[in-house]
Amino acid sequence: xxxxxxxxxxxxxxxxxxxxxxxxxxxxxxxxxxxxxxxxxxxxxxxxxxxxxxxxxxxxxxxxxxxxxxxxxxxxxxxxxxxxxxxxxxxxxxxxxxxxxxxxxxxxxxxxxxxxxxxxxxxxxxxxxxxxxxxxxxxxxxxxxxxxxxxxxxxxxxxxxxxxxx
Amino acid sequence: xxxxxxxxxxxxxxxxxxxxxxxxxxxxxxxxxxxxxxxxxxxxxxxxxxxxxxxxxxxxxxxxxxxxxxxxxxxxxxxxxxxxxxxxxxxxxxxxxxxxxxxxxxxxxxxxxxxxxxxxxxxxxxxxxxxxxxxxxxxxxxxxxxxxxxxxxxxxxxxxxxxxxxxxxxxxxxxxxxxxxxxxxxxxxxxxxxxxxxxxxxxxxxxxxxxxxxxxxxxxxxxxxxxxxxxxxxxxxxxxxxxxxxxxxxxxxxxxxxxxxxxxxxxxxxxxxxxxxxxxxxxxxxxxxxxxxxxxxxxxxxxxxxxxxxxxxxxxxxxxxxxxxxxxxxxxxxxxxxxxxxxxxxxxxxxxxxxxxxxxxxxxxxxxxxxxxxxxxxxxxxxxxxxxxxxxxxxxxxxxxxxxxxxxxxxxxxxxxxxxxxxxxxxxxxxxxxxxxxxxxxxxxxxxxxxxxxxxxxxxxxxxxxxxxxxxxxxxxxxxxxxxxxxxxxxxxxxxxxxxxxxxx
Numbered sequence: 194x195x196x197x198x199x200x201x202x203x204x205x206x207x208x209x210x211x212x213x214x215x216x217x218x219x220x221x222x223x224x225x226x227x228x229x230x231x232x233x234x235x236x237x238x239x240x241x242x243x244x245x246x247x248x249x250x251x252x253x254x255x256x257x258x259x260x261x262x263x264x265x266x267x268x269x270x271x272x273x274x275x276x277x278x279x280x281x282x283x284x285x286x287x288x289x290x291x292x293x294x295x296x297x298x299x300x301x302x303x304x305x306x307x308x309x310x311x312x313x314x315x316x317x318x319x320x321x322x323x324x325x326x327x328x329x330x331x332x333x334x335x336x337x338x339x340x341x342x343x344x345x346x347x348x349x350x351x352x353x354x355x356x357x358x359x
Numbered sequence: 360x361x362x363x364x365x366x367x368x369x370x371x372x373x374x375x376x377x378x379x380x381x382x383x384x385x386x387x388x389x390x391x392x393x394x395x396x397x398x399x400x401x402x403x404x405x406x407x408x409x410x411x412x413x414x415x416x417x418x419x420x421x422x423x424x425x426x427x428x429x430x431x432x433x434x435x436x437x438x439x440x441x442x443x444x445x446x447x448x449x450x451x452x453x454x455x456x457x458x459x460x461x462x463x464x465x466x467x468x469x470x471x472x473x474x475x476x477x478x479x480x481x482x483x484x485x486x487x488x489x490x491x492x493x494x495x496x497x498x499x500x501x502x503x504x505x506x507x508x509x510x511x512x513x514x515x516x517x518x519x520x521x522x523x524x525x526x527x528x529x530x531x532x533x534x535x536x537x538x539x540x541x542x543x544x545x546x547x548x549x550x551x552x553x554x555x556x557x558x559x560x561x562x563x564x565x566x567x568x569x570x571x572x573x574x575x576x577x578x579x580x581x582x583x584x585x586x587x588x589x590x591x592x593x594x595x596x597x598x599x600x601x602x603x604x605x606x607x608x609x610x611x612x613x614x615x616x617x618x619x620x621x622x623x624x625x626x627x628x629x630x631x632x633x634x635x636x637x638x639x640x641x642x643x644x645x646x647x648x649x650x651x652x653x654x655x656x657x658x659x660x661x662x663x664x665x666x667x668x669x670x671x672x673x674x675x676x677x678x679x680x681x682x683x684x685x686x687x688x689x690x691x692x693x694x695x696x697x698x699x700x701x702x703x704x705x706x707x708x709x710x711x712x713x714x715x716x717x718x719x720x721x722x723x724x725x726x727x728x729x730x731x732x733x734x735x736x737x738x739x740x741x742x743x744x745x746x747x748x749x750x751x752x753x754x755x756x757x758x759x760x761x762x763x764x765x766x767x768x769x770x771x772x773x774x775x776x777x778x779x780x781x782x783x784x785x786x787x788x789x790x791x792x793x794x795x796x797x798x799x800x801x802x803x804x805x806x807x808x809x810x811x812x813x814x815x816x817x818x819x820x821x822x823x824x825x826x827x828x829x830x831x832x833x834x835x836x837x838x839x840x841x842x843x844x845x846x847x848x849x850x851x852x853x854x855x856x857x858x859x860x861x862x863x864x
Binding site (some may be wrong): 215216218219222223226227230233234237238240242243244245246247248250251254255257258261262264265268275277278280281283284285288289291292293295296297299300304308311312313315316318319321322323326327330331334335338342346347348349350 | 411413414527528530531534535537538541545547548550552553555576579580583584750751752754755756758759760762763766767770772773775776778779782783786787790791792793805809812813816817820821
């Protein structure tokens with residue numbers, strides 16, 4: 194909510210001329226993304242006669258994003274804005290790890306093991322997890338999903354590891 | 360008029376089959392169930408439950424999704440009243456008086472009025488959709504490519520102006536969404552664009568994948584920031600007496616009527632005014648009240664008006680989707696995603712080619728509202744118990760449920776990882792005060808915009824002024840420009856902020 198900008202002095206790492214670091218870095222990141230998209234679509238064909246090539250629209254949108262990113266970054270320099278908010282590492286890390294683990298194990302290990310494993314990894318995302326309780330809920334959830342998705346919804350899921358399948 | 364009647368009859372004929380009735384019921388129930396869970400908004404709920412509808416026939420799937428949507432919205436109101444945590448932006452103002460009422464032991468009447476108000480609003484909006492549907496889609500059929508393109512620009516500008524926060528950042532998010540939609544194989548030339556030779560990207564970024572990442576996972580990660588034990592001020596009083604008194608009814612009836620009218624109008628606007636509708640309805644009630652100081656201290660009108668308004672708007676926002684094929688907000692964007700997966704291209708043609716689908720859905724909206732009224736009040740006890748589930752157990756469950764859901768869409772493990780990546784992106788966006796909803800909107804509209812832009816340029820033989828020389832297209836663009844101009848004017852800007860500031864005072 195930028196309605197009430199924090200005017201407190203910024204942390205010392207940032208130079209003083211950045212008055213709205215949140216906008217400044219947000220805008221910069223968009224500039225980077227836009228530049229990357231421009232680079233990625235460099236080989237696509239552009240306008241050709243009256244017709245748009247494959248690359249016209251992507252470059253158009255990337256160019257627009259570039260301009261908007263610059264504008265946001267400039268706004269972050271010339272006007273006071275919110276400070277950077279702190280990022281935490283624990284939640285993002287373990288939720289991502291959990292998803293990666295699910296993606297890697299679902300094919301070879303089947304739904305039961307994969308879902309339970311990922312559940313336990315995700316639970317690491319907060320220091321408040323109590324392990325006994327979490328294990329019980331994880332088992333119940335795994336059992337529930339193993340019934341819901343393949344049977345109730347009729348989706349093609351392998352429940353067991355590949356080794357145990359015929 | 361007779362046509363309207365036959366259309367509605369057709370719709371009710373479709374919706375009243377036992378299977379569809381069950382789907383509507385299950386959707387509303389499951390939607391409420393997930394919507395009640397704290398920290399999960401309407402968009403996240405719909406995104407999360409999208410995969411469970413994929414196995415159904417198209418009509419059934421859309422009916423169920425609509426049920427999920429209303430259920431989620433109702434669940435959001437329930438948490439607003441009982442725990443002071445709005446499920447999403449549209450029920451923010453409900454917390455002001457709803458939670459106060461709950462503290463005074465009047466949670467029952469507050470919930471009942473919210474349900475009754477929503478039901479009344481839903482009935483009116485259903486009729487409105489039926490009335491406006493056919494004529495609007497007839498207009499849309501007369502649109503050429505330039506008009507369509509200009510209409511989409513107008514819709515996007517509306518979405519930006521009616522939303523909260525910085526205009527510039529919201530526009531940037533739309534463009535970012537447009538850019539993301541370009542990834543994949545170009546339909547016209549077959550060239551692969553920005554795919555980096557990754558086979559999983561050749562079909563483009565999956566819509567459900569992005570939605571689940573940016574809304575589902577990002578929201579989970581963000582909630583974890585605050586510490587899993589969120590501040591939950593659950594009302595401890597027993598909910599005694601559900602029914603509002605006669606006095607409550609008399610006080611809220613006009614508020615419901617005003618909220619419904621305001622919500623219906625704002626909802627039709629491309630840009631989906633459900634959020635602003637609830638804020639505006641609340642501000643309006645407070646302005647015309649004899650004693651404005653009652654508001655914020657448990658005035659029942661303060662619950663009745665915004666709840667009716669947001670439900671009316673939620674429903675009338677189907678109008679631009681069904682008639683023009685343009686989703687006015689992120690939830691409707693998800694509906695487009697669902698339709699596309701079922702092979703339906705939303706737009707004016709759907710209304711003519713598949714009338715049973717459109718009218719069946721419209722009829723089921725009314726049924727969904729009725730179902731919510733009937734089942735939710737008796738089930739309030741269960742919803743309250745759900746609110747007590749600690750977040751430390753809830754969040755890993757949601758992560759796994761979503762992971763399985765994404766995987767089931769295409770049996771592709773890479774989608775799960777991609778959704779995780781978009782989750783991190785969404786977390787970053789929120790931290791920098793970028794709204795993810797316009798991004799989703801841009802992503803859905805991207806291919807449509809490109810197609811119409813291309814076609815328009817082709818028709819005009821490369822002359823870009825075609826958008827300004829065709830009168831209808833020029834008018835649409837002019838409205839968009841005026842809107843944008845008005846939104847940046849200092850005086851109106853202050854007004855716009857004022858409407859939203861209400862929630863923080």
